[in-house]
Amino acid sequence: MNAQGNTEGIVIAIDGPSGSGKSSTSRGVAKARDLRYLDTGAMYRALTWWMLDQGVDVADAAAVAAVVDRPELTMGTDPGAPSVAVDGRDVAAEIRGKDVTGNVSAVSAVPEARERLVRTQREIIAAARAESEGIVVEGRDITTVVAPDAPVKLFLTASAEARASRRSKEVRTSDVAGTQADLARRDALDSSRKDSPLTQTADATELDTTGLDLDQVIALVVGLADEARAAVTAE
Ligand SMILES: Nc1ncnc2c1ncn2[C@@H]1O[C@H](COP(=O)(O)OP(=O)(O)O)[C@@H](O)[C@H]1O
Numbered sequence: 001m002n003a004q005g006n007t008e009g010i011v012i013a014i015d016g017p018s019g020s021g022k023s024s025t026s027r028g029v030a031k032a033r034d035l036r037y038l039d040t041g042a043m044y045r046a047l048t049w050w051m052l053d054q055g056v057d058v059a060d061a062a063a064v065a066a067v068v069d070r071p072e073l074t075m076g077t078d079p080g081a082p083s084v085a086v087d088g089r090d091v092a093a094e095i096r097g098k099d100v101t102g103n104v105s106a107v108s109a110v111p112e113a114r115e116r117l118v119r120t121q122r123e124i125i126a127a128a129r130a131e132s133e134g135i136v137v138e139g140r141d142i143t144t145v146v147a148p149d150a151p152v153k154l155f156l157t158a159s160a161e162a163r164a165s166r167r168s169k170e171v172r173t174s175d176v177a178g179t180q181a182d183l184a185r186r187d188a189l190d191s192s193r194k195d196s197p198l199t200q201t202a203d204a205t206e207l208d209t210t211g212l213d214l215d216q217v218i219a220l221v222v223g224l225a226d227e228a229r230a231a232v233t234a235e
């Protein structure tokens with residue numbers, strides 16, 4: 001039982017394309033409501049980092065599938081200081097590098113890689129629900145595969161221009177057109193893979209963040225979370 005006396009914490013599931021604001025919104029909501037936070041993209045990135053570090057040919061799906069269970073991933077779910085470690089090594093910086101970003105879509109298209117990570121994600125969610133007020137989970141298949149029964153399901157969007165401009169500021173490049181092309185390439189791969197592609201379903205609330213600043217988006221999602229929690233408590 002958690003501190004509010006609820007037997008299980010809430011799950012807030014957030015999907016959307018690159019740069020739509022999933023990570024920053026999720027962290028802001030989790031901080032505002034004392035929830036845990038899970039960045040599933042960081043898990044696909046960490047697995048990709050390990051494959052590259054081991055010299056696995058990530059273009060060879062069978063080679064990736066054969067070793068998916070080997071690395072141990074440890075995800076820290078504090079929204080103020082999320083962490084990611086592979087076999088005990090902190091890889092938070094390495095997983096944001098160009099090599100990982102360029103290869104993560106290939107690894108995340110391998111069904112065995114997804115099975116392994118979805119299993120780990122569900123374990124983290126179950127532990128968070130048992131021990132805390134709940135968890136905000138973000139990625140590409142959270143509303144559809146990982147936590148389809150979550151009481152709050154959101155699909156974040158923003159125009160391609162807004163997403164490229166935000167990401168360019170984040171990585172401090174003036175090449176907005178190049179960044180937009182990179183995002184478009186990854187979105188196309190993530191949306192077209194056979195297994196669990198990024199999909200917007202009718203039961204997820206779409207939130208277009210193009211004209212909204214981060215605080216406005218966080219406030220909207222906190223409102224939805226509060227409504228859902230009130231409904232759960234009233235049951
Ligand atoms: N509503 C918003 N308005 C302006 N900038 C935003 C907004 N949401 C996110 N950002 C910024 O855009 C960048 C990408 O956001 P991020 O949360 O990493 O997106 P995602 O996790 O979907 O890839 C970050 O620098 C973040 O601060």
Ligand SMILES: Nc1ccn([C@H]2C[C@H](O)[C@@H](COP(=O)(O)OP(=O)(O)O)O2)c(=O)n1
Binds near residue numbers: 044190
């Ligand atoms: N649940 C998820 C989360 C991420 N992925 C894949 C698809 C993405 O291109 C990569 C990296 O995800 P991440 O959320 O870090 O991507 P961003 O660059 O922040 O948009 O992982 C996935 O297939 N399923």
